[in-house]
Structure formats: structure tokens, C-alpha cells
Amino acid sequence: MNVAVAKVESDSTTFNIEAIRREFPILNEASEKNSVHFLDSGASAQKPDYVLKKMDEMYRTGYANVHRGAYTLSQLATDAYEGARKTVATFLNAESVDEIIFTRSATGAINLVAGSFGRAFLEKGDEIIISEMEHHANIVPWQLLGEATGSKLKVVPVDQDGNISIDTFQSMLTNKTKLVAVTHMSNVLGTIVPVRQIVELAHANGTAVMIDGAQGVVHSKVDVQELGADFYVFTGHKLYGPSGVGVLYGKKELLNKMPPYEGGGDMIEIVTFEKSTYRDAPTKFEAGTPPIVESVGLAAAIEYIENIGQDNIEIHEDNLLKFATSELQKIPGLSIFGLSERKAGIISFNVEGIHSHDLSTILDSRGVSIRAGHHCAQPLMKKMGVEATARASLGLYNNKEDIVALAEGIKFAKEILT
Amino acid sequence: MNVAVAKVESDSTTFNIEAIRREFPILNEASEKNSVHFLDSGASAQKPDYVLKKMDEMYRTGYANVHRGAYTLSQLATDAYEGARKTVATFLNAESVDEIIFTRSATGAINLVAGSFGRAFLEKGDEIIISEMEHHANIVPWQLLGEATGSKLKVVPVDQDGNISIDTFQSMLTNKTKLVAVTHMSNVLGTIVPVRQIVELAHANGTAVMIDGAQGVVHSKVDVQELGADFYVFTGHKLYGPSGVGVLYGKKELLNKMPPYEGGGDMIEIVTFEKSTYRDAPTKFEAGTPPIVESVGLAAAIEYIENIGQDNIEIHEDNLLKFATSELQKIPGLSIFGLSERKAGIISFNVEGIHSHDLSTILDSRGVSIRAGHHCAQPLMKKMGVEATARASLGLYNNKEDIVALAEGIKFAKEILT
Amino acid sequence: MSVDDLRELYQEVILDHNKNPRNYGELSDASYTADGNNPLCGDRLTVYLKLDDNELVNEVAFTGKGCAISIASASMMTTVVKGKTVKQVNDLFDKFHKLCTGESDEAELDEFEDEIAKLRVMSGVRQFPMRVKCATLSWHAVEAAINKKDTATTE
Amino acid sequence: MSVDDLRELYQEVILDHNKNPRNYGELSDASYTADGNNPLCGDRLTVYLKLDDNELVNEVAFTGKGCAISIASASMMTTVVKGKTVKQVNDLFDKFHKLCTGESDEAELDEFEDEIAKLRVMSGVRQFPMRVKCATLSWHAVEAAINKKDTATTE
Ligand SMILES: Cc1ncc(COP(=O)(O)O)c(C=O)c1O
Numbered sequence A, B: 001m002n003v004a005v006a007k008v009e010s011d012s013t014t015f016n017i018e019a020i021r022r023e024f025p026i027l028n029e030a031s032e033k034n035s036v037h038f039l040d041s042g043a044s045a046q047k048p049d050y051v052l053k054k055m056d057e058m059y060r061t062g063y064a065n066v067h068r069g070a071y072t073l074s075q076l077a078t079d080a081y082e083g084a085r086k087t088v089a090t091f092l093n094a095e096s097v098d099e100i101i102f103t104r105s106a107t108g109a110i111n112l113v114a115g116s117f118g119r120a121f122l123e124k125g126d127e128i129i130i131s132e133m134e135h136h137a138n139i140v141p142w143q144l145l146g147e148a149t150g151s152k153l154k155v156v157p158v159d160q161d162g163n164i165s166i167d168t169f170q171s172m173l174t175n176k177t178k179l180v181a182v183t184h185m186s187n188v189l190g191t192i193v194p195v196r197q198i199v200e201l202a203h204a205n206g207t208a209v210m211i212d213g214a215q216g217v218v219h220s221k222v223d224v225q226e227l228g229a230d231f232y233v234f235t236g237h238k239l240y241g242p243s244g245v246g247v248l249y250g251k252k253e254l255l256n257k258m259p260p261y262e263g264g265g266d267m268i269e270i271v272t273f274e275k276s277t278y279r280d281a282p283t284k285f286e287a288g289t290p291p292i293v294e295s296v297g298l299a300a301a302i303e304y305i306e307n308i309g310q311d312n313i314e315i316h317e318d319n320l321l322k323f324a325t326s327e328l329q330k331i332p333g334l335s336i337f338g339l340s341e342r343k344a345g346i347i348s349f350n351v352e353g354i355h356s357h358d359l360s361t362i363l364d365s366r367g368v369s370i371r372a373g374h375h376c377a378q379p380l381m382k383k384m385g386v387e388a389t390a391r392a393s394l395g396l397y398n399n400k401e402d403i404v405a406l407a408e409g410i411k412f413a414k415e416i417l418t
Numbered sequence C, D: 001m002s003v004d005d006l007r008e009l010y011q012e013v014i015l016d017h018n019k020n021p022r023n024y025g026e027l028s029d030a031s032y033t034a035d036g037n038n039p040l041c042g043d044r045l046t047v048y049l050k051l052d053d054n055e056l057v058n059e060v061a062f063t064g065k066g067c068a069i070s071i072a073s074a075s076m077m078t079t080v081v082k083g084k085t086v087k088q089v090n091d092l093f094d095k096f097h098k099l100c101t102g103e104s105d106e107a108e109l110d111e112f113e114d115e116i117a118k119l120r121v122m123s124g125v126r127q128f129p130m131r132v133k134c135a136t137l138s139w140h141a142v143e144a145a146i147n148k149k150d151t152a153t154t155e
């Protein structure tokens, strides 16, 4: 395993992990209080200097509200904001820039689909299929929708290894299935879900598909045209961008058929007290002042990772995941949840006799940040028969030392607690 | 007028306009492209260095996702985020910190009230009263709610000077009036609405009240307990804070009776596929990763203006408004919209024979940024019989030179266009 | 952006068209009408079209309110689309749009040489990207009308 | 946060209570029960209470899963609330909470002197603000039970 990691580090001139680490200020502020072995990127990633500077600069030299002013600063801000939309569209290979809607987060994007598409097109008795390993963000909005419309949730089970059965999924599709909403990648198990196949089967059934790409987009290249999904959502802060911004990709035709979700400035055409008319997507879905600088920051993050190369990042993380898996498996009493053939930079595990919360506290004392808990996936926890797990999740800036520190820290925790 | 301005500037040792201007980086980046006479703060304000540094610093030294980690960085971020909530609560003099919900913007906050309070408690035939000078953000959400529930919109007219008649308002209250939603301050006319009186009358009628404070909170001290409104909303970017964050204040009792608006992580108590239960406010209304750094930035902005003193800002802006009004009134053919006795830092106007768009372009060439258009208040434009107006809006950093440049620019536009 | 750019934008011809717009007014017997609407500034124009038996633009007129750029551009538009086929109007709009955004330059000589020569006076908007929408508003409307849509919305 | 802080948090007494929790199990004839729920980490406890005729806590027990801190704290809680009145339990919780957050210190001598002396071993959580919720989870539940609520949720 060591060899593989060493290989990518020496092979690729573009991927120099030490140089990359230097570009993330927080990793270098090695105070006693701050963790330098940051293994919670799955919750939220750290930001490169490049992104922070872009945002700061915009506020200092080119900030004003967008779309509304006929003066230079507003034009600069509008160009930056609409330029960010273009960057996202190119990143996802969307057919049109109009298919990109900036939201407040992935959660905001999923709720938009539920509130607009869901309330407009789903009726009592209609069905939505999700998987058993969804994040709460891809469960609760459909439950709220169910309360409003009478639609029902059907759940594809997850097996021992953390995979869903495509056959089972297919057998659950009926003429009442109006939407399939599944994660691209599990935030607990790391499983990469075969979303392409799911889209094909759903479409053959006349069913629309939304993919929750909050984790997926971080760890693999996404091409929405190739994927064919009707909606794809992700969140900026996990992709090395700022908090406060997310993205909803939607097929233009579909978006233009959908009613507005929220009302306010900019999204309207003509407002009278009797009746208002709305503009086309994406504007129709961006009521009020959008997350202007946040969108520009997200675009900068995309530029940053594209500059490193998504393939390079994938290889690096893959090697690191293999190394981490083998290091952790050496620890007696440690069991890993999620052993799919297709998984990416996330490892959930528990250590016999040690609650993940205690483990996290002890690791923290050694500068190792991991997450402990249910990871906003309580139904999956229940299925796995646990209350909580420990989770280490990788970012492009992690290195072998981080993994070694994790393994050593776990051993130390065993000493203290047992 | 000159005297009055000079007076406040020399009187108050805390309010030194030149020192303040130096704290706003964008005002000092006097490149050819950038306006230095920024008179569009009503659309979005510029940010002081203090706010920018706070946000940048958080990303560099204390960033992680909030509420979810048992490690130090997450604790630091959570403390900063919850500390921001406390700052906002104190700023508004809320009874409890649990009454402060961070949203994506004022628009997001109003839609939350419409989607949660509105959908839960309004029925067919119920009435919502708004005023004729509302921003689209406080019109369209109620129209969307009306489509969903059958509730109706009633509109208090605005008179010549830009005031609403309290008698008329009172006469419109019926036993079907379930909500009054009015602006604290008109973003077109500058009128300060007598919201205290409105709350009293509405409450005497058993009607809940939401105040749109997007402009109001910027120009006057707000005390929600004294005001008594059930909801008060505002937006960060107009209050010298970042884009991507807004605030909903709501009375705790009421918030806890309301159903969730959006679903996702953090806002839940227990999730099963059969049924989920939700936490209390504010968490119930903050689904998913919130605008973490943006909220901290907003709190920094509040600290900044509190440090200068809201009273000092009010006096400064008031003097400047009087100066601007008298300067503009000297220009032949210029007419001002909105002449309420109680108005704050906004002047809308038109110049005979010159469309505001052309005026804005010409002013921009002289470094003066104003806004031209309908200002997201089409119904008010219709009432005033115009398609658009020019609008100069003041921030705490504006000075007399900005006003002089505006007046000179208007004269120049007349030369060019007539 | 300089004062020269401004003078280039607000040329005499444009100010004249703004003050004395050609073909201003309703056409009661129009074959097609469409509204042009710029939701961000509130400008609204209505364009009226009459086609003859050969589907050529026979008469064209407009009403509405807007800035000097949109009114002048609408006025000039009415003077150049008369006698054109539907396809020609679409093509001409395409060329005019490029002229306003700076995508095409003056050198292009083709079937619309004369029309473009007339319209070239609008090319000052290149320096003012926020105003391109103003210059093209009436064109969006005429395109909508000729393609039998009710409304055109620019951003 | 140092290794000393850690050792202070995970003292022998705590590890012992975690491994051998006192009064663990259901009380089938409980007067009141309540769930304690930490939605952020998924820890859940149930507390069972029996009051005698004088409204004193007669028996108390708990079940559930959680981290060492929450289990140990629950176990210790059951050993100190027995024999107390409703008001005394509320007061004791208040004092314990202050102990965990560092608001009160060791010097306080009052009616709960003995109990606080026992519970003081938990005060290591002061250095770990994220873990205060763990230490107080069972207390929130017992407070809910005694005040006749079903559930307590900590953040
Ligand atoms: C799979 C998945 N979906 C959705 C989300 C929600 O993202 P956000 O909290 O940014 O809305 C997350 C992260 O928390 C996630 O991991």
C-alpha cells in the first residue's frame, strides 16, 4: 500500500501533496488548539487560499448587488456571479448554463425539488424511491412532501457490504413511481452507487431521477449529460468552497415546467397584486439576493480542483483509502462498515468496547479530527445495528501521516479506555 | 444643511466619517473602473475590513462544520456560529437566543414564514394585509401561499407623500385577517412605517404581524420586545455583512407551534422511514449546513455598527439625507418620490425627459453608483405612474462629496441628453 | 468608461430617435403583436406587425416607455425591418445583436449592408454591457411577434 | 487540551461506572419514565423512576446506549437521586450542570455536599465543551421524567 501512495506522489508532477497542503492555511496554523490531521472533510472540507482570496478580493474591489444596477460595480459583480454559473455548468458538463441554479446548500436544493417538482407533479398514492443509506437531507424533504401530497416513500435496502441491489430497485418501480432520489455516494459507507444504471431503469419506467451528489461530486468526475439524471444537487462547502451555497442542476425543459419554489425579487417578470408572472430558469428559482460571493467562491474552488486534476485527486484519495483500510484492519476489535467494491474516501468503523464519541475526543487530543455519531443517517445506523460510528473522511490534502496518526490514536484510545 | 453635517462630524468623536471611509476597502480602491461615490447601499452595502477579516480568519484558523463534531475545530466553529446567534439576539433585544433563525436572506426568511406559519395556519378565505409599498419579496410569497391555500391579499394604499393611513389599515382588519406583513421602511420612498401602531392594532384584532426589516434595521435601532411583532426579518448584506445570510426573528412560542419548513440534517430529533420528529426552534428551521461563516460575518458587522453607535449613524444619515434632498430639489425638472415626515436614507427621483437608466449610466461614468429601475416594487411604480425611478440610497460611509457628485452628475446628464 | 464612450453612446442620431421616435403608435389591424419586457428595469414595449400576402413585413410600429437607448433602438428597428421576410428579420436581429455585443465588427459586408450601416450608430452600447438589453429589447419583441409568441423577456 | 486533561476526563471511577453501570435495567413498575435523546450523536437513554407515597424517589434505573461519559454519568446519577424529593433532584441537576460547565467550583458546601463530592469526578468534562451534553443526558431525562414529560433532548 505504501508503495502505491509513494507511486502517485512521485509519478505525478501535478500532484504534490506537500505543496497542496501548504495551500490550505488551516493545515499550517499548527497551534495546540487546531487539528492538523483533518479527517472530517465529509462533513465540511477546508478551503485553499485561492478560494479565500477570490472571495475577499471581490468584496474589496468588485462587490455590489447583482442583476440590478446599471453601474460598473454591479456589472462586475454580475459578471462574476454569472461567470460562476458558467464554471459550474462546464464542471458538470450541463447542456446549458440555464440549468444551474444556485441554492443555499444541497439541503436547500433538495427541498427546492421537493417543494416545486414534488408539490406540482406528485399526487396521493404516488411513490418516491430512495435508498436505505440516504442522508437525512434526502429523506426528510420527501416525508414533508408526503404529508402535503399523500405521496409515499419506498426504500431500497442496503446489503452487508453497503450495496443496493439493482434487481430489487427495478422490482420496486411501478407506474406510481414519480421520482427516484438516491445518493451518488454514501456519506457513511463510502459506497459509490451505480447511478447511471438507476437513471436508465427509472427513465425506462418514465420516472424522473434526482441524484444527491453532496459526496459524489467531491470524489469523482460528474458528467450530467452522460449520467442523464433529471436533477443533480451538491453543496459548496464539501467541495472546498465556502459555506452558504449549493447547486441544483436540472434539465432545462423540466425546470421550465416547474412552478417557482420561493417568491421574491429577480425571479419575477411582472408583479401586480392580482397576479404575478415568473421568468424562466434559473432566475425563476433564485428569489431575492443570491449567495453572490459564495457562488464566486465555489467557482474558484472548482477552478482549484480542476487545476490539480480531478483524476489525480481520485487516484490520490483511492490510494490513501486503501492504505487507511489496511492500517485500520490491523487493529484488533476494529470493524469497518461499508466494504463495497466501489467506494471512495470515507471509512466508518467502530472499535469494540469504545464508543465513537470517546474515540473522537481522544483522537482530538492528538490533533486528529474525525466525526462520531449517526452522520445524519439514523435509518442506516439502525439497519447496521449501531447507535453511532466513527468516521474518517478524506480530502485531497490528506496524506499518509494523517492515517498513521489516526491508527496510532485509536491504539492510544484503547490503552486509555480499556 | 452644511452646518448640520459639519456639526455632527465635529461634535461626535466617535463618528469620524473620513476614518470610517478608510475602513471600507472598496471605497479606497479608486481605480478608474470602480465607483467611489457609492449610493446604492439600499441594494447591498459595502463591507468594512473588520467583517472581511473575521470571515477570512475563521476559514484560516477555526473552520469546520458546526454542531456535528466532537473535536476542537468543530467546537470552535460551533461556538462562533452560536455566538453569532447571541449577537443577533442582543442586537434585536430578543427575549431568547432561540428566537433567532439564520436563513439565506430576507427573502428566504419571508418564504419560511409563508411556507411554515402560512401553510399551517391559513385557510381558504383568510386574509393577509400588506402595504402598497412592499418589495416583491413581501408580495410574491403571499401570492404563492394564496395559490396553495386560497388565502387572499389585501393592500393598504400609500398616499402622495408615501405614507399609509392607519385608519384605513384598521378598517381593513377583519376576523379573517390572519397575518399583517408590512415593511419597516420602504426601499423606494424611504418612508418609515409606524410599525408599532400596526402591531398594536393587529394584535388587538388577534392577528399576527411580520415586519420586513430589510431596510428598517439598517437605519434605526430595532427592539423586538418593544415592537411586539411576531416575526421580524432582515438580510445580512444590506447591514454591512456578507451575502448569503439573513435572519428570521420569531416569538419562541409561535416558532415552536409551527411545523418545519425544509427538511434535512440537524433539524431532526429522530428519523425513521415511517416518521420523523423535529427539534425545537431555532434548530427546527435550520435544515442542513447553515451559512456558518456568513452568520459570523453578519455578527461582526453588527459589532462594527454597534461600535460606531447606531444613534450616531442615524444622525449622520439623517443630516446627509436632508442635505441631499435640498441639493436635488434645486435641480430644475427633478422630482422626488416620497416626502414622508418620517423617512430615512433613501431618495427616489426622476428628472424630466431623462430615463433613470440613462441617468445611471451617465452618473456611473463619473464614479457615482445609483440604481435605476422598479426596485422590486412594480405595484408601487404603477401607483406612482412611472415605469422606473432613479434611487440614491445612503450608507454610513457616505459623505457630502458623494451628494455633490450626484447633483453635479445629474446636471451633466441633462447637458448630454437634452 | 470615459466621457468619450458616453458621447459615442448618446450620439445625436440616437437622441433624435429618442425624442422623435419613428413609427410610434398602435397598429389597430396588426397581424401580430408582442410585448418586450425587461423585468429588471421595468421597461416595456409593444411591437405591432403587419405582414402582406407574401409574408413580408408590410407595416411595423411600437408603443411603450423606456430609456433613450431602448426607444431609439426601437425606432430605428422599425425603419429597417419593413419589407423584410421573417427569415430576414431573424437574421438581421442576429447581426444587430452581434454588433451590440462587439462580436462582429464593421467590416462585414453582406445583404444587410445598408441596414447595418444605419444601425451601427447603436454600437456604442458595447462599452456598456448592462445596456445591451436596452438596445435589443424591441428586437426581442419583433422576433417574438414574427414567430408568433406573445412576450419576449430580456435579462 | 492535553493528555492530562484526558486522563482527568477518563478517570478510573468513570471507566468503572461505564463498564459496570449501577442500576442498569428496566423498572417494570416505574411511576415515570422518560427518554433522553442527543440527536446530534444518536445517544439515547431511558430513565425509570418510582416515587414513594411521600413523593420521594424510591427507585431509579436506566437503559440505553451511549459513550463512556453518558453511561458513567447516568450510572452515578442513579446512585445520588435515590431518596430525594422532586425539588431536590431539580436543584441537584442544576448544581451538577454548573459543575460540568465550570460555572461553580469545588468550594461550595451545602445540603448536597456529599452528592457533589461523588459527582465531582465528572467535572473533567469542563475541558471538553462538546461532551457536556453527554454528561448531562441522563439528568435531562430524569428531570423530564420527574416533571412528567416524555422526552428530553439535549443539543
Ligand atoms: C450525502 C449527503 N447529502 C446531503 C448533505 C447535506 O449537505 P448540506 O448540509 O450542505 O445541505 C450531506 C452533508 O451533510 C451529505 O453527506
Ligand SMILES: Cc1ncc(COP(=O)(O)O)c(C=O)c1O
Pocket (backbone or CB within 6 Å): A265, A288, A289, A290, B042, B043, B105, B106, B107, B108, B135, B137, B138, B183, B185, B186, B187, B212, B214, B215, B235, B236, B237, B246, B376
Ligand atoms: C424592503 C426589502 N425587503 C426585502 C428585500 C429582500 O432582501 P434579499 O434580497 O436580501 O432577500 C429587500 C432588498 O432587496 C428590501 O429592500
